[in-house]
Amino acid sequence: MNPLQANLHTHADFCDGQKPLEEMIRAAVDLDYLALGFSSHSPLPFANDYAMTPRAEAAYLDAMDAMKEKYRDDLELLTGLEWDLDTPEGFVPFSRYDFIIGSVHQLHVKGKTYAVDESRESFAVLVEEGFGGDALQAVQAYYDAVVRSALRPQVDIVGHFDLLRKYNDRNGFFDETAESYRKIARDALIGIVNQRKDLVFEVNFGGMKRAGLLTPYPDRFLMEHLCRLNARITLQADAHAPNALGEGWDEAIRYAKEAGFRYVYRLRQDAIWERMQI
Numbered sequence: 513m514n515p516l517q518a519n520l521h522t523h524a525d526f527c528d529g530q531k532p533l534e535e536m537i538r539a540a541v542d543l544d545y546l547a548l549g550f551s552s553h554s555p556l557p558f559a560n561d562y563a564m565t566p567r568a569e570a571a572y573l574d575a576m577d578a579m580k581e582k583y584r585d586d587l588e589l590l591t592g593l594e595w596d597l598d599t600p601e602g603f604v605p606f607s608r609y610d611f612i613i614g615s616v617h618q619l620h621v622k623g624k625t626y627a628v629d630e631s632r633e634s635f636a637v638l639v640e641e642g643f644g645g646d647a648l649q650a651v652q653a654y655y656d657a658v659v660r661s662a663l664r665p666q667v668d669i670v671g672h673f674d675l676l677r678k679y680n681d682r683n684g685f686f687d688e689t690a691e692s693y694r695k696i697a698r699d700a701l702i703g704i705v706n707q708r709k710d711l712v713f714e715v716n717f718g719g720m721k722r723a724g725l726l727t728p729y730p731d732r733f734l735m736e737h738l739c740r741l742n743a744r745i746t747l748q749a750d751a752h753a754p755n756a757l758g759e760g761w762d763e764a765i766r767y768a769k770e771a772g773f774r775y776v777y778r779l780r781q782d783a784i785w786e787r788m789q790i
């Protein structure tokens with residue numbers, strides 16, 4: 513059960529979600545959701561296996577319009593986009609979207625594209641081939657990209673801030689407790705908050721079940737920092753299947769409270785961020 517009765521970071525089968533849009537919506541209705549948003553992956557200008565094609569995006573936008581009408585008495589539906597840094601602004605029909613999550617899933621080094629969150633093997637290739645084995649250089653490049661992504665003016669939500677931890681279990685590539693790592697992450701975070709007070713950071717706990725991550729994104733020290741900076745957060749399941757809409761919420765709420773937060777925010781259909789006590 514989800515005590516906040518809302519989720520924005522949801523994927524259906526227009527991109528890499530497992531189920532059709534309506535099946536996800538019905539699951540949310542069954543869970544008594546007040547609001548459900550979708551965050552389909554923006555079309556990319558290179559081959560990949562997770563983003564929408566431009567044709568799928570057109571179908572997604574039309575399907576959302578139809579679903580909003582069909583389910584208007586059941587829950588608020590929001591049409592969102594998980595906007596990759598690599599999708600040029602001119603590609604995105606912003607007027608049809610209710611919200612935009614700014615995310616980084618790959619880095620470009622010397623003309624080559626490397627995935628950040630695909631597999632341990634591909635992350636190793638990013639560090640070795642892209643940065644000559646210097647993981648901290650990869651870390652710096654990743655956070656530079658996250659800052660660029662978040663500061664795009666159309667972005668509403670900062671997606672999985674420290675996604676590059678996904679395949680760094682047991683600190684296999686870099687030491688997440690070391691000041692050398694933490695300073696890079698913290699500086700990026702502060703830079704974003706200082707320049708865009710209106711942004712909302714997602715606390716993304718979808719990777720915990722799917723990737724076996726020990727803490728949601730962002731990590732605990734970053735959460736505490738966000739709290740000190742009075743930044744706003746929103747809890748997000750990053751759901752790729754119906755069951756994920758109902759799981760992990762109590763733990764996520766506890767995680768936010770432990771970092772010092774007393775409130776989280778949910779986006780309403782009228783574009784207002786509603787403050788909710790936790």
Ligand SMILES: [Zn+2]
Nearest residue numbers: 594615671672
């Ligand atoms: Zn993502």
Ligand SMILES: [Zn+2]
Nearest residue numbers: 521523594750
């Ligand atoms: Zn996602």
